Each structure stands twice: as structure tokens, then as C-alpha cells.
Amino acid sequence: MKKNDQAKKIINKISQEEITPRPKWKFYAGNGFFWLLWAVLIFAGAVFGSLLFLNFFDFHPALLNFIGAGGYLMFILSNFPYFFLLFFLTFIVFGWMTIRKTKKGYRYNKFFVGAVILISVALLAGLIHAFNFDRKFEGRLAHKIPLQKNFVEKKYPGNYSVEKGFLAGEILLAGDKKLKLMSFNSRQWEVLYSERTKIHPKVMLVEGEYIITAGRKVDENVFEAYLIRNTGGRAEAGKGRLKNSNWHR
């Protein structure tokens, strides 16, 4: 068939089938969807990135005095949130794939895309950490997901580490220079602290807060804390009980 005939045939088909051009907004929406998905994935990656950051670097320097550099490394490796790492990497990889799916994504160099994603995630993760959202998120996860609770228990070990100088758990009652603490293995402890105890600036010694302490066992179920920091968790149910607490007064 001749070219002109082909042209007529095509134009006739378009007219007969009433084919019309797809509106521009549909193309914008399609491309916008991928950018939105990318933003969501990067944000999610940043949340888990900040949790990893929290785990690695948010360590009070004084704690190193108790466990030493080797101990620190062992502590990190044995308690590293590999689960978070998996989520983090998954979001990063999907973020990378999503940007390639955008209209002009194929034009960008893959290393450039990777660098943009890493920088975006790092900046967002920094913000999330600066505003303390990572701690809150970690605490909420511990309350809502049984698997995460186990993970937090592992991360902030309970009774067995008392001999090594650690005690972690939920504050049941907050008193004057002493706390009543429920360790993760459901054992109650009295934690004593003094002016000399190094307390992390962000820690709140109030009922329902999760804390980790470094110090020594001084008596049966009595622990003297040299350092107190928070684990990021907060028992939601315990918030209201603080006002009625005799210990606090």
C-alpha cells in the first residue's frame, strides 16, 4: 500500500474509533506518582537510617569507660539491628529503582542517582535524629510489634547483663534519687543515682520511660547507676500514672 493511502487509512481509523490524545495531566500524574513514591521510600529509608545511626553513634562516651572499645564493638555487633538494616537497604534500592522509572530517570547516571539518594537519606535521617523522632519511633515499634520488643530486649539486655554492669527496663516509679525499674525480663529493681551519675540530656526520669543504665549491683535487686540514658521507648499506658505516684513525691 502506498504511503499516502496508509496515512489516509490511519487517519480514518482515528476518526472512526474516535481516538483522542490522552490529556496532558494524565502524563503528569503518572510521572508525579513515581516522584511521590520516591519521596515516600526515601523518607522511610531515612527513618530506618536514623535508627541505625542511633544504634551506632548515640552512645554516651562515659559508657565506653565501662565496657572499653572492644566491648563497644562486641556490643554493637551482637545487638546490631540487622532487621532495620534490611528495611533500610530495601527502601534505598526501591528508591533507586523508582527514580529510574520516572519520565527522565533513564538519563541520569546510576552513580549520580545513588549519590542523590544517599545524600537525601543522610540529610533526612539527620533531621529525624535531631528532632528525636527516631527514639520515639523505636519505642513505639517495641510496644506494637512483638518481634521488635524482642529486638529491643536484646538490644538493651536485662538481668543477665547486670553482672556486666548494665540494667535496662521501664521506669515504674520515679522517686528522689531512686527509681523503681522493671527490667525486660520482668524483674523489679531499685536503681539508685546521685549528682555524680551522668544522665543523658535527653533522658526523662519519669514513669513509663525506658532507660538503660550502666553501673553496679550493690544488693539483691538494688543497682547503683553511674550513667543513665534512654532507649527511646515510652510506655504509653504509664503516662497517666505519674501524677499519682508516691515515689515521685
Next chain:
Amino acid sequence: MESGKNPMGDEELADLIKNSPENLEGLINRYWDRLFYFIKKVSYFGDEDAEDILQNVFIKVYKNINDFDSSMKFSSWIYRITRNEVVDQIRKKQARPQNISYDASEILKLTGSEINIEKDIQGKEARAEIMKIISGLPVKYREAIILKFLEEKSYDEMMDILKKPKGTVAALINRGKKLMQKEAEKRNITL
């Protein structure tokens, strides 16, 4: 539409198509032959199949005309639509490899061969063998080599047509050439 000293550019034609499908005629006349032979070289389709594919291509051009933006050449955009349609049809029809016909100058462009194809009997045999080699290449390498050496597209244009980053485009061309050389060595042909 193309008459006169200043023929209308592709982008201007594309703008006109938005107003009326009648304006497709100019584009069809301009691109029909180029795309027809491109389809024939990349695929194993006969004339009728190639024409059917082209009809679909121009209908898609009309449907998606609002998706075209001037950050790329219109020719790259229409080649992309064509290439995607060919790949779809190859998948659907599961066409079996047949020999694709190239003329002597095209063989030279594709291989850079020193063989005197026009005169030498051995050259003629070699040409047939080279056609078989090109026909036997996987589509992704064949289309990259055809775009580069027959259609003479730049890397940027190929990137837009294949929707792949420049590095991948370069890798496809290199890998395709190596596959051709390897196959030629097996057949005692020097490329």
C-alpha cells in the same frame, strides 16, 4: 506540508497534530519509510506485519502526543514508540529468526569489513554469512547496532530511544560487536 523553502519542523508538526489528526499525514509521509526499514531490520517481520506495526505506531503517536516534550528530539520519541511496538509484537508473535536482508553498504556500515562485497565471490558468500550473524544476534544488541551504525543515531538519541542510560547503550553496542566478531571468527570471516 513539507513544501517551500522552510519545511516545517517535527516539533511544529507535533503541535499541529494536537489540533487535528489530519495533520498526521505530514508526519507519516516524513517517517514512514525510515521506520518501515527500521522495523524490518530489527525484527523478522514481513512487509504486511511491518505496515501493521507502523499503523499502531502512528495511532500511538497521536494518542500520546501530549507526552512528547521538547527536551528530546521528536525523531527519538517516534523511534522509541516504534521500537517498543516492535519489541511487543516480537514477544506476542514469538517470531522465529529469519535472515534479514541488508545491502552491501549497510553490511559495510555494520561491520566496517574490508571484504570487497560487490566484486568478490567470497565476498558475496561472506555477506550472506554476515547477514546470518546479524540475524542471529539477540534483539537488544541488534537494535543497538542498527541504531548506531545504520540509523546513525548519537548516544544521546539512542539513550532516549532505548530509555537506557548512556553507559548501558555503549555496553550494548560493544557487546553486540564482540558477539558479531566472535561469530564471524567461527565462520572464518574477518570483520
